[in-house]
Amino acid sequence: MIDQSQLLRLLGLPQIAIDRVEITDAGVLEIHVHSTEDGAQCHRCGRRITEAHGLGQERRLRHVPIFEHRTEIVIRPKRYRCPSCHDHPTTTQRLDWYDPRSAFTRAFEQSLLRALINSTLEDVGHKDAVTPEQLEGILDRYVPSGIDWTALPALPVLGLDEIALTKGHGNFVVIVSARVEDSLSILAVLKDRKRASVEAFLRTIPKPLKRTVRVVCTDLYSGFIGAAKAVFGKHVAICADRFHVARLYRDAVETLRKQEQRRLKRDLSKAEYGTFKNVQWIMRKSESDVSAEERRIRARFFAHSPKLAQAHALSQALTDIYDMPLSKGQAKRKLGGWMRRVKNAEVTCFQSFLKTLRRHWEEITNYFTERRNSGFVEGLNNKIKVLKRRCYGLSNLRRLYQRVYLDLCGYRVFAR
Template identity: 25%
Template sequence: MRATTLLNRVLNLTGVRVVDVDPGAGGPLLVRVALKARKRLDCPHCSYSTMAGYDTRWAESTWRHLDFSGRVLVLTMLRRRLVCPSHGVVVQGVPFARPGSRFSTEFEDMTAWLVTRADKTTVSQFARIAWRTVGAICERVVAEQLDESRFEGLVNIGVDEISWRKHHRYLTLVSDHATSKIVWGAPGKNAATLDGFFKEIGPVNTTAIEAVSMDMGPAFAKSVTTNAPGAVICYDPFHVIQLATNALEAFRRSIWQRTRELPDQDIAKKFKGTRWVLLKNPQNLTEKQQVTLAGLERTGGLLWDAYQLKESLREVFAGDLNPDDVMEMITTWCDLAANSNIREFARAAATIRSHTQGIHAAVTRKLSNGRHEGLNNKIRTMTRRSYGFHTPEAALALIMLACGPVEIKLPYQT
């Protein structure tokens, strides 16, 4: 059997045939291919095709393909130029690679699948490409597979921001509560960023949105009120509890700072070592932490009162209570916090009072950003595993691959 016949059957490339093979001397395996039908020239960016070429010159192009028997396989092909009414003079497209790419579609699909499951070093060494190139591949795969249909049927959505790089580099992400998938993302975390989401989905899909869950920051609420006035704003119970948790931590730190000035430094060390004891849920404490918490209970004082305030607010949302009963308990909690002589909890109570309508809507509709926070944890894991990203577009591409509606299969996978 001829080598070209063997490779035609093994590679099974779409729309082309193998015409020559250069095994080389230890370098890449060069496989020359040609289109099965040469009569028409296709624009790589749209569906336009023509029989007329721009000139008579031929240009040789190369694409990295899946490795063959442990060796790098490179596809080569002579291509002509054409004039597209929309994109001008372009080199004809090929059926086995995406526009502007120097990798075959199968190679890019393999890399995109691998990058959602492995760390940076593994992907770079396995595919034998630079990490920056991996980001560009992810962007092309996502751009091809994401379509506008993901915005259809959105009813309840969640909005949250996440840091994609240090020094306050953030992404705003929108998730669908029905599918628990990220459907949209953009750099930034202000109202203008979320305005872009409503502009992209259009007025018809915006009108269909009934509720939006979010944190208690003013930016996202402003955008929703402006662009989707018919949607109900639901303030996520997780962030309500987080207010009390942050208040407790701030109060503990203030006590620790004051005790550091005392001659007896053992007192300061005692309060410093109680951070995780106070912040963790009681059922998650270790035996040593339970002993420390019991000591705080015996000592009493404002720090123990602050801990009880935090736990009592958490218990309000832990049970399956009637929404009206929940709101009544929240009102009682705000009264206790305001009169607790703890400034941090008084501020938290004031914030909760000003957002009671949105909290009631979240409790009534049973909407929370819990699943979105779970996706955020997954994204943070990928970010650490990837050692960061060079651009927000690369970070968004990986997020859509791992947490979005894009489904990547390995080449030849059924």
């Protein structure tokens, strides 16, 4: 059996001595301790006080398990009376190893924080018998809430991105990211995507840092573009990510594909329609991933739908333009040619995309000079998508995003 001094070393807690150890019927290791420190700091005047005034209420603090036993430290904190303050208030002694607001020792809190890496609040809650609310309380205390602007040397590339917290529409948050010295950082998670919210945040960037912004990578949401232009003025390039533009023109093809599939399902025999197996997945694949068999299925479908064949070819042509190492001027000429092709084509599915292209011509063509900078937002998006899949159904998604996902999954988070 280990003796008390060895147990004390195992606990790793300073400033205490062990009175007795019990194992309850439920297998909980209860370690009753007392403080070996003397004195406190008067909570009113701040003076050091040493006039003992009994003991406070018994506290039970969960600690890291010992030999797989749930371990609780039981302590009655010392209290002291202040002789200087006029009504002699009493103050409870504070010890370094626990926060008076918490039901856990700091060591246990830190082990929970480590357990949260790549896990959800619910996962960790179940495993360690801690409520999600308690975990959130820990995150509140440990994850800093303000941006330390002085930690940022410069902000050459900013990213603005909206993310849907729940499936369907509405409930968006905005992720403000930055590439700081080649590592991706999250500057803020804004509670909604209103232009005013984005603008208000961008205005909190201190002036010297604001002057270092060169490019803002964003999607084609006019609220973001408007906010960035209002705050940074003309000398900052606004760049529409390829990722966001591609989503728009691919969605146009998708819509047409659905219409055409409905039409063919109605018009063709069941056997004939059956030969288009999985065509919806094939259409979404990038060209290099399409197998020979899939090409044959697609070709059969296109034979029945010349419109979709044309839309697909146009979409592919646009992707090809994006893949070319073009200057901004060259890209403008190529895109102009593509727009003429679309206007002369039979398909009408790109009409609203053409409007977007004209309205955001500069932002979209800026991509070709800022290609290198723009990639990081796309990387972030993909990462978030993967992470998000795991967390549907959790109550407080917004907070989860801000803290657990982004912070603990390897991004530096400067703010909530």
